[in-house]
Amino acid sequence: MKTGFVLRNVEFKNRVLVASGTFGYGDETRDLVDVAKLGGIVTKSLSWKPRDGNPPPRIAETPSGMLNSIGLANIGVHAFIEKKLPYLRTLDTRIIVNIAASSVQEYCDVLALLESQNGIHGFEINVSCPNVKEGGLSFGTNCDLTAEITSRLRALTDKPLIIKLTPNVTHIGQFAVAVKEAGADAVSVINTVIGMAVNAKTRKPKISTVTGGLSGPAIKPIALAKVYEVAQSVDIPIFGIGGITNAEDAIEFLLVGASAVQVGTANFIDPRTGVSVAEGIESFARDQALGDVGDLVGTLKAKKDMSVLQSWL
Numbered sequence: 360m361k362t363g364f365v366l367r368n369v370e371f372k373n374r375v376l377v378a379s380g381t382f383g384y385g386d387e388t389r390d391l392v393d394v395a396k397l398g399g400i401v402t403k404s405l406s407w408k409p410r411d412g413n414p415p416p417r418i419a420e421t422p423s424g425m426l427n428s429i430g431l432a433n434i435g436v437h438a439f440i441e442k443k444l445p446y447l448r449t450l451d452t453r454i455i456v457n458i459a460a461s462s463v464q465e466y467c468d469v470l471a472l473l474e475s476q477n478g479i480h481g482f483e484i485n486v487s488c489p490n491v492k493e494g495g496l497s498f499g500t501n502c503d504l505t506a507e508i509t510s511r512l513r514a515l516t517d518k519p520l521i522i523k524l525t526p527n528v529t530h531i532g533q534f535a536v537a538v539k540e541a542g543a544d545a546v547s548v549i550n551t552v553i554g555m556a557v558n559a560k561t562r563k564p565k566i567s568t569v570t571g572g573l574s575g576p577a578i579k580p581i582a583l584a585k586v587y588e589v590a591q592s593v594d595i596p597i598f599g600i601g602g603i604t605n606a607e608d609a610i611e612f613l614l615v616g617a618s619a620v621q622v623g624t625a626n627f628i629d630p631r632t633g634v635s636v637a638e639g640i641e642s643f644a645r646d647q648a649l650g651d652v653g654d655l656v657g658t659l660k661a662k663k664d665m666s667v668l669q670s671w672l
């Protein structure tokens with residue numbers, strides 16, 4: 360049974376990764392998860408300098424979901440290289456470093472520094488955080504700027520370059536086309552959906568920044584529709600993200616066109632979810648007598664002319 364896939368020049372042993380911000384820098388779960396059974400780990404976003412993030416409260420539970428406004432809190436790229444990368448290098452899985460920044464130059468500086476290090480297999484670029492005033496959505500909702508960031512970073516690396524797109528736009532497919540043309544190897548679809556939670560008794564928002572990013576099973580139908588739209592728009596690989604808690608969820612993403620998936624919020628309930636999703640996909644493919652998990656990708660039985668997305672597609 361073939362479970363893996365190749366992105367640019369890197370082979371992944373299977374199609375299940377853990378999503379940025381839900382698995383730290385890979386070392387917190389060292390006694391809990393056999394990460395060698397994952398396709399890869401995507402690190403928490405890194406910026407040039409350390410960031411404290413937003414003031415608390417910055418997480419609230421919502422029906423079937425989680426609202427966060429972490430604000431890209433992270434240890435900064437220098438501490439990552441010194442304190443986290445040596446451990447990550449020892450792991451038998453692919454390491455994708457997620458980068459966030461407040462300026463185009465900062466993205467370039469962080470990526471260029473990481474490019475000079477061993478043990479990093481690719482980069483995921485966060486242009487879609489809904490919880491910061493500079494960078495984040497102000498970049499990711501501007502198609503020209505998203506393309507400019509992609510082409511500037513493309514010039515700096517021959518490793519896989521993955522752009523993480525926001526669902527908080529009218530036509531995510533247009534952004535996928537723009538980043539493909541600017542040199543991206545793949546897209547991650549989706550980052551969180553802007554949401555809000557209110558405490559009726561105190562009349563206050565449940566998180567300090569009033570709005571935040573919604574994740575978890577509540578957003579899975581949105582994520583599936585966005586992956587489907589992107590898959591109809593471009594032919595580069597898609598990492599499907601959004602509310603995956605089991606193998607069946609992940610298979611739905613493969614069917615609508617994702618080449619691989621990332622497990623996110625479910626890690627906060629059980630950090631071994633990614634491993635069980637990978638095992639479950641493999642046994643599903645075996646039951647279906649497939650020789651390659653990749654045979655599931657994009658095989659949704661749907662009449663394209665029935666899709667109400669067709670005015671854009």
Ligand code: SIN
Pocket residue numbers: 380427428429430431432485487488489490550551572
């Ligand atoms: C955060 O750090 O606020 C979440 C990251 C993101 O949504 O991209």
